[in-house]
Amino acid sequence: MAEAKRMTQTQLVREIATTCEVPNKVAKQFLETLAAIAVRETKKNGVFVLPGIGKLVRAERKARLGRNPATGETIKIPAKKVVKFRVAKAVRDAIVPPKKK
Secondary structure (H helix, E strand, O other), X not given: OOOOOOOOHHHHHHHHHHHHOOOXXXXXXXXXXXXXXXXXXXXXXXXXXXXXXEEEEEEEEOOEEEEOOOOOOEEEEOOEEEEEEEXXXXXXXXXXXXXXX
């Protein structure tokens, strides 16, 4: 099976610019601003919702024990903060339709 090409940032900017009838420069600035807002709000509030797509969520991972795969030695993995993206149900169902019973 041939691997599909992913959409590049330039292609995304052009499509937004064409759809919204604005210059490419404005569309690119919109994307950069959206990304900056998403980072700022997730950092500040722990969550950023992209309506109709999903949300970025900051989560706390507890400390745990793990194994070094090379030696098999048990190691301590410290607690840390991670960012997760939770896809909206409508988007998930549109991309991968639920199985019919």
